[in-house]
Amino acid sequence: MAYTSLSAMRNSICLPNMALSDKSNKHNEFCFSFGNHKSTPFFKSPRSDHFTLTNVATPSPSVAPPPSDRPETTATHGGPHHPAWTSILQDRWEGELLVQGQIPLWLKGTYLRNGPGLWHIGDYNFRHLFDGYATIVKLHFENGRLVAAHRQLESQAYQAAKKHQKLCYREFSEAPTPSNFLAYMGELAGLFSGASLTDNASTGVVKLGDGRVVCLTETQKGSIVIDPDTLETLGRFEYSDTLGGLIHSAHPIVTDSEFLTLLPDLIRPGYLVVRMVPGSNERKVIGRVNCRGGPAPGWVHSFPVTEHYVVVPEMPLRYCAQNLLRAEPTPLYKFEWHPESKAFIHVMCRSSGRIVRSVEVPLFITFHFINAYEEEDEDGRVRAIIADCCEHNADVSILDGLRLNSLRSFNGQDTLPDARVGRFRIPLDVDASEYGELEAALDPDEHGRGMDMCSFNPNYLGKKYRYAYACGAQRPCNFPNTLTKLDFVEKKAKNWHEEGAVPSEPLFVARPGATEEDDGVVISIISEKNGEGYALLLDGSSFEEIARAKFPYALPYGLHGCWVPKR
Numbered sequence: 022m023a024y025t026s027l028s029a030m031r032n033s034i035c036l037p038n039m040a041l042s043d044k045s046n047k048h049n050e051f052c053f054s055f056g057n058h059k060s061t062p063f064f065k066s067p068r069s070d071h072f073t074l075t076n077v078a079t080p081s082p083s084v085a086p087p088p089s090d091r092p093e094t095t096a097t098h099g100g101p102h103h104p105a106w107t108s109i110l111q112d113r114w115e116g117e118l119l120v121q122g123q124i125p126l127w128l129k130g131t132y133l134r135n136g137p138g139l140w141h142i143g144d145y146n147f148r149h150l151f152d153g154y155a156t157i158v159k160l161h162f163e164n165g166r167l168v169a170a171h172r173q174l175e176s177q178a179y180q181a182a183k184k185h186q187k188l189c190y191r192e193f194s195e196a197p198t199p200s201n202f203l204a205y206m207g208e209l210a211g212l213f214s215g216a217s218l219t220d221n222a223s224t225g226v227v228k229l230g231d232g233r234v235v236c237l238t239e240t241q242k243g244s245i246v247i248d249p250d251t252l253e254t255l256g257r258f259e260y261s262d263t264l265g266g267l268i269h270s271a272h273p274i275v276t277d278s279e280f281l282t283l284l285p286d287l288i289r290p291g292y293l294v295v296r297m298v299p300g301s302n303e304r305k306v307i308g309r310v311n312c313r314g315g316p317a318p319g320w321v322h323s324f325p326v327t328e329h330y331v332v333v334p335e336m337p338l339r340y341c342a343q344n345l346l347r348a349e350p351t352p353l354y355k356f357e358w359h360p361e362s363k364a365f366i367h368v369m370c371r372s373s374g375r376i377v378r379s380v381e382v383p384l385f386i387t388f389h390f391i392n393a394y395e396e397e398d399e400d401g402r403v404r405a406i407i408a409d410c411c412e413h414n415a416d417v418s419i420l421d422g423l424r425l426n427s428l429r430s431f432n433g434q435d436t437l438p439d440a441r442v443g444r445f446r447i448p449l450d451v452d453a454s455e456y457g458e459l460e461a462a463l464d465p466d467e468h469g470r471g472m473d474m475c476s477f478n479p480n481y482l483g484k485k486y487r488y489a490y491a492c493g494a495q496r497p498c499n500f501p502n503t504l505t506k507l508d509f510v511e512k513k514a515k516n517w518h519e520e521g522a523v524p525s526e527p528l529f530v531a532r533p534g535a536t537e538e539d540d541g542v543v544i545s546i547i548s549e550k551n552g553e554g555y556a557l558l559l560d561g562s563s564f565e566e567i568a569r570a571k572f573p574y575a576l577p578y579g580l581h582g583c584w585v586p587k588r
C-alpha cells in the first residue's frame with residue numbers, strides 16, 4: 022500500500038460494506054449500534070503523539086464496552102474487563118502506527134489476523150470466546166513503516182444479528198431460541214440442512230496458492246473471501262464439488278501448491294481427507310479414514326502432515342449429535358468426552374490415500390497440532406512419524422476455561438490448566454507396536470505449563486524442525502500470557518512476558534534467503550490490561566524485542582493469522 026493513499030483511506034470512512042445475502046448498499050456506521058451500553062468507557066482516548074494522523078475512524082463518544090456478561094456470572098474484580106475479552110471498540114479503523122525500534126527493511130507484506138472480537142448483540146452477551154463475530158486485523162509492513170487496520174467480517178450471521186438485533190444462527194455455544202414449537206422444528210431442519218449453522222468465519226485466515234485470502238471457521242459455509250488490503254468482505258468461498266457435509270477442520274494445511282483438509286463424517290464415523298489446488302474451488306478426495314472408536318468422530322480442529330503422509334487424529338473428545346441439537350450449551354458444548362472409546366492416530370499416504378498405519382495412542386486433548394515429520398534411522402529409512410501438538414494433558418476443562426466469564430474474572434488465582442508440547446511417535450514398521458507413544462517434547466516448566474497457539478517456520482512444514490513459537494504461561498494466570506520460543510534440540514524455551522499483557526499467537530515470518538531455521542521475525546499483537554495495545558516484533562533467533570507500535574486502543578484477543586508477502 023502506498024503511503025500517499027492514506028488520505029484516500031481517511032476519506033473511505035464508512036464505505037458501504039458488501040453484504041453477502043443482502044446486496045443493497047447499506048451504510049455501516051463505524052460504531053456499533055447494538056443497543057445501549059451503560060457502562061463507562063475505559064479505553065484511553067488515542068494520544069495523537071502515538072501515531073501519525075492517519076486513523077480513518079475515531080472512537081465515537083457513544084461507544085462503550087458492552088456490559089460485563091450475563092447474570093449467570095459476573096467479573097469478580099469489579100473493574101472493567103481486560104480488553105482482550107472486551108468487544109472491539111468500533112467496526113473499523115485504519116492508520117499508520119508510530120514504530121518504536123526498527124522494523125527490518127526486508128519485512129514487506131501484510132500480517133492478517135482473525136478472531137472472534139465482538140461478543141455482544143445489544144445488551145445480550147455471548148458466553149464463550151469462540152462465539153464472537155469475526156474481527157480481522159491487518160499489519161502492513163513496508164520500508165520500515167507499519168499501517169494497521171481492523172474491520173468486522175460481514176458474514177451472514179453478523180449481518181443478521183445487526184439487522185434483527187438478535188442471534189440468528191447457531192454459533193459455537195450459542196443457538197437462537199425458537200419462540201414456539203414450529204420455530205423449533207424449523208431450527209432442527211435448518212441444523213440438518215446447514216441453513217441454521219453460522220458462517221461467522223472467526224477462527225483463521227489463509228492465503229491460497231492463487232492469492233485468494235479466505236477467513237475460516239469449522240462450518241464449511243463459514244469460508245469467506247476477503248480483500249487483504251481493504252479487509253472488505255468479498256463473498257462466500259463456494260466449494261464447487263459435491264462432497265457435501267457441513268463441517269471441516271478449522272485449520273487446513275495451505276501451501277502455494279495445495280489446500281488439504283479433513284471433513285468429519287458424522288453419519289458413518291470417519292474423515293475424508295481432501296485436497297484442492299490453486300485456482301480451483303473443487304476439493305478432491307485423497308482417501309477416507311474410518312473411526313476406530315466411539316459413536317462419532319473425534320473433534321478435528323487441526324491436523325498435521327509430513328512430506329508423504331497426512332496424520333489424522335481421532336481424539337476421544339467426539340462430536341455429539343444430541344449436543345448439536347440442544348439450544349443451551351452443555352459442559353462440553355457440541356462435544357462429548359469418551360475415554361472408553363480410546364484415542365487413535367491414523368497415517369494416510371498422501372499420494373495413494375492408503376492408510377499405512379493406525380495406532381492407539383494415550384488419551385489426549387489438543388486444539389492445535391504444531392508440525393509433523395518422518396523420523397529416519399541411520400540408513401535413511403523412515404521408521405516413525407513424529408507429530409507435535411499443544412496438548413492439554415487429556416483434560417477437557419480447557420474448553421470451559423475459555424468461557425468469557427472465566428477469562429474476565431481473573432483475580433490473581435492461578436486457574437490455567439497445565440499444558441505441554443505433546444509429541445506423538447507413531448511407529449511405521451508393519452511388525453511394530455500397535456501403540457503410539459505420547460510424551461512431552463520438553464519439560465513443560467520451561468514454558469510455565471501453558472501451551473497453545475503455535476507456529477513454526479513454514480519452510481519446515483512436514484519436515485524435521487527444531488523451533489516452534491507459541492503462547493506459554495507466567496503464573497499465576499488464567500490464560501496463556503507469554504510468548505515462548507521452543508527449542509526441541511536443546512529442550513529449552515525462551516520466554517517473553519509483560520505484566521498484564523495478553524499476547525496473541527506468535528507468527529513466524531522467515532527472512533527471504535535465510536539459511537537458519539529461526540532467521541526471521543515473530544509477529545504478535547498484545548492487549549494490555551490498562552486498555553492499550555500494540556503490535557510486537559521479536560527477533561526469531563534471539564527472541565528479543567526489535568520493534569513495537571501502539572494501536573489507538575487495545576484490540577480484543579485474536580486467534581490465528583497468516584502472512585501475505587508483498588508481490
Ligand SMILES: CC(=O)/C=C/C=C(C)/C=C/C1=C(C)CCCC1(C)C
Pocket residue numbers: 137151152191192193218219223224238239240268271345355580
Ligand atoms: C473459533 C474457533 O476456534 C472455533 C469455532 C467453532 C465453531 C464456530 C463451531 C461450530 C459448530 C457448529 C455451529 C455446529 C456444528 C459443530 C461445530 C462445528 C462445533
Ligand SMILES: CC(/C=C/C=O)=C\C=C\C=O
Pocket residue numbers: 224388419440471472473474500501580
Ligand atoms: C486460545 C486457545 C487455548 C488456550 C489455552 O491454553 C485455544 C484456541 C482454539 C481455537 O483456535
Ligand SMILES: [Fe+2]
Pocket residue numbers: 224271272322388389580581
Ligand atoms: Fe485454532
